[in-house]
Amino acid sequence: MIFLRYAVYRLLTMVMTLWVVSILIFVIINLPPGDYLSNQIAELRATGQAEGVAKAEFLRKEYALDKPLWQQYLIWVGFVPGPQGYSGLIQGDFGWSFEFDRPVSEVVGDALWLTVLVNVSAVLFVYIVALPLGVLAAARSKTWVDYSAAFVGYLGLATPNFLLALILFYYGNKYLGLPIGGMMDPSFEGQPMSWAKVQSVLLHLIVPTFVIGTSGAAAMMQRLRANMLDELSKPYVETATAKGLPPARMLTKYPLRMAFNPFVADIGNLLPAMVSGSVLVSVVLGLQTIGPSLLTALKSQDQFLAGFVLMFVALLTLIGTMISDLLLVLLDPRIKYGERAR
Amino acid sequence: MSMQPDGRYIDNAPYDPAIDLSAIDREDMDASNARLVWRKFRRHRLGLISGVFLALCYIVLPFAGFIAPYTPNERSADFLYHPPQDIRFWHEGEFIGPYVYPTTAVADLENFRWSYDVDETRPMPLQFFCQGSTYSIAGFIPSNTHLVCAPVGATLFLWGSDRLGRDVFSRILYGAQLSLTVGLIGITVSFALGIFFGAIAGYFGGALDWTIQRAIEVLRSLPELPLWLALSAAVPSNWGPVAVFFIISIILGVLDWPGLARAVRAKFLALREEEFVRAAEMMGARPGRIIMRHMLPNFSSHLIASATLSIPAMILGETALSFLGLGLRAPAVSWGVMLNDAQNLASIEIYPWTAIPMLPIIVVVLAFNFLGDGLRDSLDPYKD
Numbered sequence: 001m002i003f004l005r006y007a008v009y010r011l012l013t014m015v016m017t018l019w020v021v022s023i024l025i026f027v028i029i030n031l032p033p034g035d036y037l038s039n040q041i042a043e044l045r046a047t048g049q050a051e052g053v054a055k056a057e058f059l060r061k062e063y064a065l066d067k068p069l070w071q072q073y074l075i076w077v078g079f080v081p082g083p084q085g086y087s088g089l090i091q092g093d094f095g096w097s098f099e100f101d102r103p104v105s106e107v108v109g110d111a112l113w114l115t116v117l118v119n120v121s122a123v124l125f126v127y128i129v130a131l132p133l134g135v136l137a138a139a140r141s142k143t144w145v146d147y148s149a150a151f152v153g154y155l156g157l158a159t160p161n162f163l164l165a166l167i168l169f170y171y172g173n174k175y176l177g178l179p180i181g182g183m184m185d186p187s188f189e190g191q192p193m194s195w196a197k198v199q200s201v202l203l204h205l206i207v208p209t210f211v212i213g214t215s216g217a218a219a220m221m222q223r224l225r226a227n228m229l230d231e232l233s234k235p236y237v238e239t240a241t242a243k244g245l246p247p248a249r250m251l252t253k254y255p256l257r258m259a260f261n262p263f264v265a266d267i268g269n270l271l272p273a274m275v276s277g278s279v280l281v282s283v284v285l286g287l288q289t290i291g292p293s294l295l296t297a298l299k300s301q302d303q304f305l306a307g308f309v310l311m312f313v314a315l316l317t318l319i320g321t322m323i324s325d326l327l328l329v330l331l332d333p334r335i336k337y338g339e340r341a342r
Numbered sequence: 343m344s345m346q347p348d349g350r351y352i353d354n355a356p357y358d359p360a361i362d363l364s365a366i367d368r369e370d371m372d373a374s375n376a377r378l379v380w381r382k383f384r385r386h387r388l389g390l391i392s393g394v395f396l397a398l399c400y401i402v403l404p405f406a407g408f409i410a411p412y413t414p415n416e417r418s419a420d421f422l423y424h425p426p427q428d429i430r431f432w433h434e435g436e437f438i439g440p441y442v443y444p445t446t447a448v449a450d451l452e453n454f455r456w457s458y459d460v461d462e463t464r465p466m467p468l469q470f471f472c473q474g475s476t477y478s479i480a481g482f483i484p485s486n487t488h489l490v491c492a493p494v495g496a497t498l499f500l501w502g503s504d505r506l507g508r509d510v511f512s513r514i515l516y517g518a519q520l521s522l523t524v525g526l527i528g529i530t531v532s533f534a535l536g537i538f539f540g541a542i543a544g545y546f547g548g549a550l551d552w553t554i555q556r557a558i559e560v561l562r563s564l565p566e567l568p569l570w571l572a573l574s575a576a577v578p579s580n581w582g583p584v585a586v587f588f589i590i591s592i593i594l595g596v597l598d599w600p601g602l603a604r605a606v607r608a609k610f611l612a613l614r615e616e617e618f619v620r621a622a623e624m625m626g627a628r629p630g631r632i633i634m635r636h637m638l639p640n641f642s643s644h645l646i647a648s649a650t651l652s653i654p655a656m657i658l659g660e661t662a663l664s665f666l667g668l669g670l671r672a673p674a675v676s677w678g679v680m681l682n683d684a685q686n687l688a689s690i691e692i693y694p695w696t697a698i699p700m701l702p703i704i705v706v707v708l709a710f711n712f713l714g715d716g717l718r719d720s721l722d723p724y725k726d
Contacts, residue, residue, distance in 0.1 A: 021560060028573060155708075160665075169687060271565075272564060275568075276566050280666070294568060295668075310572060314565070
């Protein structure tokens with residue numbers, strides 16, 4: 001019951017954060033002088049295309065771009081009725097993409113799910129790689145296992161994501177025959193779900209997951225190793241060893257459980273960086289996630305599209321962080337619910 | 343050895359401070375903090391090497407033009423995508439000093455690209471301290487003396503040339519000037535903001551603390567790169583390279599401060615209860631003075647370590663932004679701008695040397711990480 005109360009409290013803070021974030025994003029989006037439609041109208045006027053101007057003017061009215069900024073914000077989020085009643089983010093109307101001349105929801109479409117898929121698989125990758133390597137590096141600290149794990153970790157931290165992506169793509173294709181670019185084989189695009197399509201998507205996921213996850217896995221591994229080393233130097237470990245507990249069982253019985261909590265909580269800290277990474281890697285590798293649409297939208301001041309993508313990315317991160325917080329509370333009974341003690 | 347009346351034994355040899363075993367300990371008591379830190383840091387081999395390497399890099403920065411054989415935007419139109427050239431010393435069993443072979447471009451009509459014939463009969467010695475194109479040392483002393491130039495009638499592309507026939511090696515040296523300073527400016531901005539907000543939140547507490555903490559939480563929960571992208575997309579495209587460079591470094595710093603502010607705040611909450619702060623308050627020092635003179639110096643060493651560890655993130659951030667075309671723009675040269683050319687698989691496959699700028703990035707980022715680790719481990723000399 002107390003847990004439920006904490007969950008509700010956490011959800012409320014997330015909604016509040018999201019609200020602040022929406023203001024922040026709206027301000028950033030509107031920072032550049034001018035907007036897409038004014039630019040377009042000026043261009044159409046200059047080339048003397050009257051019917052185009054009429055359409056742009058119509059869109060301007062339709063999406064309330066002729067109103068002051070603070071009203072635009074309220075309409076965009078859906079707090080006050082716009083020209084066609086309440087139709088903002090809250091109501092599920094994401095606006096119009098001027099660049100693609102289609103509703104934003106159509107432009108992003110499947111990309112949302114693929115974005116979630118890429119990020120979730122990267123998080124799984126981090127756990128699957130960091131857990132055994134971190135424990136091994138701690139158990140065999142100051143041996144070649146430890147050093148080579150640290151070396152690979154440092155290299156992962158230092159190599160720019162996008163380069164790693166290009167290089168892995170090149171060699172993965174050359175030596176392993178992994179597919180290049182995209183999220184699935186082009187023949188499956190727009191096709192209904194099938195086993196072959198799932199296989200194709202999974203095959204295409206290998207390189208992106210690896211690239212996005214590497215730096216996170218490196219950071220996570222180092223932290224797990226440090227936690228494990230702290231635990232391993234405690235007297236109870238010595239007692240257990242002295243009493244003849246086999247090493248593997250000794251490791252997993254208590255030290256691992258103690259070191260595991262920060263490990264779970266940390267994903268909340270890593271998530272922003274990983275989502276960042278996924279945007280960058282998607283652009284480089286041409287994955288059909290929302291990364292590339294964000295870049296085009298930002299470059300052409302397509303404000304509704306850019307705003308929605310930024311909001312979605314923020315939401316993804318916030319939800320991930322919330323889940324990790326809730327998991328931590330479930331795992332570790334010592335964590336206090338609600339406000340931190342002062 | 344003689345026995346005292348009370349039964350103790352005493353060495354007859356006179357007291358020699360040189361063999362006093364506790365002398366080292368006593369010296370430690372007197373040694374300054376900086377000295378203890380240095381003694382500990384010296385033992386951190388990797389950190390020391392990285393520190394020396396980075397110091398060298400930054401010292402050399404103003405003289406990039408002198409070392410580079412070419413200027414960054416100097417084009418050799420006849421030598422597009424020239425592969426890296428070797429510097430040789432021995433020609434047909436005879437030592438003739440550093441030289442290169444001249445090359446001529448041949449149109450490869452099968453693969454539709456330039457290939458280069460090496461003329462191995464005519465070794466051409468390199469020229470040293472020679473006159474070349476004009477550049478300026480540290481941005482204001484004009485000069486045209488180069489450490490090394492290509493022989494007349496030949497080229498000197500140590501790491502190849504790019505799609506416009508510009509020397510990759512020279513461009514990397516010039517690119518270092520921007521890529522390495524971006525981190526410094528960014529970290530300055532981030533530090534100013536982080537210390538300011540962290541200090542007032544930790545020192546004053548209350549509603550101010552609450553507001554700042556919520557702001558920190560919001561900023562920390564957001565992915566940085568999309569926000570960087572959005573902010574740099576707002577930079578007007580008609581600004582000059584220098585203005586863009588400064589605004590990009592500021593953007594990198596503006597989103598980086600929350601982590602630092604959080605650490606500063608936590609430390610201040612603890613320090614606020616210390617007696618020396620009480621004493622300073624009693625004597626009527628103002629908050630600004632207490633924060634700057636009494637509290638900040640207490641963990642300046644910690645700040646230095648964390649600064650060293652956050653610079654790599656900025657360098658990588660600039661690289662990513664420029665790579666995506668939203669950061670620095672040509673004619674400015676940075677490692678990210680250079681990598682923009684190596685964006686597709688074709689260039690990595692056919693012209694692998696265009697991806698060479700990734701090497702200095704990796705090396706510098708690693709060096710900063712090692713240096714930061716070393717500093718962090720040694721800055722608290724009393725802990726062991």
